[in-house]
Amino acid sequence: MSNEIDKKLEQKNIKPTAMRELVYEVLDKNKKALSLYEIEQQFENVERSTIFRTLKTFQDKLLIHSVDDGSGAVKYALCDDDCTCSLDDLHYHFLCTKCGQTHCLKNMPIPKVDLPEGFNFENANFVIKGTCPNCQG
Amino acid sequence: MSNEIDKKLEQKNIKPTAMRELVYEVLDKNKKALSLYEIEQQFENVERSTIFRTLKTFQDKLLIHSVDDGSGAVKYALCDDDCTCSLDDLHYHFLCTKCGQTHCLKNMPIPKVDLPEGFNFENANFVIKGTCPNCQG
DNA sequence: GAATCACATGCAACAGTATTGCAAAGTTAT
DNA sequence: ATAACTTTGCAATACTGTTGCATGTGATTC
Ligand SMILES: [Mn+2]
Ligand SMILES: [Mn+2]
Ligand SMILES: [Zn+2]
Ligand SMILES: [Zn+2]
Numbered sequence: 561m562s563n564e565i566d567k568k569l570e571q572k573n574i575k576p577t578a579m580r581e582l583v584y585e586v587l588d589k590n591k592k593a594l595s596l597y598e599i600e601q602q603f604e605n606v607e608r609s610t611i612f613r614t615l616k617t618f619q620d621k622l623l624i625h626s627v628d629d630g631s632g633a634v635k636y637a638l639c640d641d642d643c644t645c646s647l648d649d650l651h652y653h654f655l656c657t658k659c660g661q662t663h664c665l666k667n668m669p670i671p672k673v674d675l676p677e678g679f680n681f682e683n684a685n686f687v688i689k690g691t692c693p694n695c696q697g
Numbered sequence: 698m699s700n701e702i703d704k705k706l707e708q709k710n711i712k713p714t715a716m717r718e719l720v721y722e723v724l725d726k727n728k729k730a731l732s733l734y735e736i737e738q739q740f741e742n743v744e745r746s747t748i749f750r751t752l753k754t755f756q757d758k759l760l761i762h763s764v765d766d767g768s769g770a771v772k773y774a775l776c777d778d779d780c781t782c783s784l785d786d787l788h789y790h791f792l793c794t795k796c797g798q799t800h801c802l803k804n805m806p807i808p809k810v811d812l813p814e815g816f817n818f819e820n821a822n823f824v825i826k827g828t829c830p831n832c833q834g
Numbered sequence: 835g836a837a838t839c840a841c842a843t844g845c846a847a848c849a850g851t852a853t854t855g856c857a858a859a860g861t862t863a864t
Numbered sequence: 865a866t867a868a869c870t871t872t873g874c875a876a877t878a879c880t881g882t883t884g885c886a887t888g889t890g891a892t893t894c
Contacts, residue, residue, distance in 0.1 A: 575841085575842090577841095577842065577843090577889095579842080579843075580842095595880090596880075596881075597879090597880080607843070607844050607845075608880095608881090609843085609844075609845080609846095609881095609882080609883085610842080610843055610844070612881075612882075613842080613843085613882095614842095628765065628767040630765040630822055632851095632852085632879075632880075633879085633880065633881090634880090634881085652810065654812070654816055657819060657820075665812075665813065667813075668810075668812075668813075673789065673805075673825060675791070675802075675805075675825065675827075676802065676804075676805075677830070678829065678830030678833060679791055679800075679825075679827060679828070679829060679830065680827040680828040680829075680833070681825060681827045682794060682826050682827035682828070683794075683825070683826040683827065684823070684824065684825045684826065685767055685822075685823075685824045685826070686821070686822075686823045686824075687821065687822045687823075688810060688812065688816075688818060688820070688821045689819050689820040689821065689822070690812075690816060690817040690818045690819035690820065691816070691817040691819070692815065692816060692817075693814070693815030693816065696815060696817070712861095712870085712871090714860095714861095714870095714871070714872090716871080716872075717871095732851090733851075733852080734850090734851080744872070744873050744874075745851095745852090746852095746853080746854085746872085746873075746874080746875095747871080747872055747873070749852075749853075750853095750871080750872085751871095769850075769851070769880095769881090770850085770851065770852090771851090771852085
């Protein structure tokens with residue numbers, strides 16, 4: 561049926577199941593990062609823990625990445641096809657303080673940062689807050 | 698008694714109380730950002746909610762700022778004397794993945810970022826993760 | 835095809851952090 | 865001293881994330 565989606569899942573070594581197809585679909589059609597709760601809301605009767613574990617699988621297999629935008633809930637977004645979740649794939653994220661939506665700014669890679677002596681860079685989470693295009697007065 | 702501390706509090710229009718002096722002292726002597734729980738641990742019998750409200754007051758009065766470093770708990774650190782918690786005072790933060798300590802990199806102001814059309818910069822939270830000077834193998 | 839196995843799901847319970855209502859205690863003003 | 869206001873302590877709750885365990889489902893082996 562949803563052969564497109566199954567292909568995406570299998571590309572990342574994820575066995576396609578009904579649940580996984582559904583969660584993938586939600587992440588794909590919303591073009592922003594979504595929290596566990598927000599994903600749950602888009603279904604009628606789907607178990608939170610199942611979605612949770614689905615997201616965990618997706619993240620382990622590098623199909624999605626997560627952002628902690630400071631809103632209280634971690635949000636998840638699809639990676640690009642060629643993403644390996646390495647340092648080169650890190651990008652800015654934007655949290656709109658009006659509508660609460662979180663956007664991946666995938667074309668804005670985060671820059672190298674010169675740290676003080678003794679600090680070693682491994683990873684980064686750069687979140688910018690403000691108003692998004694939909695919320696301009 | 699702790700006239701030094703009282704002065705700091707009064708400078709920011711915070712009425713000095715015993716609790717507030719104690720919480721200030723903990724934040725001052727630890728040179729890093731601390732979570733509510735970490736602060737609580739440094740006392741014998743102090744109410745979490747009281748510390749919580751103390752931190753809220755401190756933050757409202759611009760005596761401290763908070764960092765969401767993705768560790769699960771928000772952390773708090775003293776501002777510099779001349780800090781007004783405006784854009785110019787924003788700085789990078791560093792979370793050590795080994796010891797879990799969070800450092801203010803106060804001499805590293807976060808740069809202006811060119812956002813795509815329609816996005817409006819209001820605030821930012823830039824967290825770098827890695828190993829800190831104390832944890833180098 | 836039946837037995838076996840690995841994995842996925844559903845349900846319920848729990849953990850960690852943050853937050854609030856309310857009454858008691860303390861402080862300041864009249 | 866009384867009243868008004870603020871701070872604190874205690875208990876309860878909300879919210880997000882996480883896990884144990886039983887059940888279901890589909891693939892594999894015999
Ligand atoms: Mn992203
Ligand atoms: Mn800081
Ligand atoms: Zn918005
Ligand atoms: Zn460290």
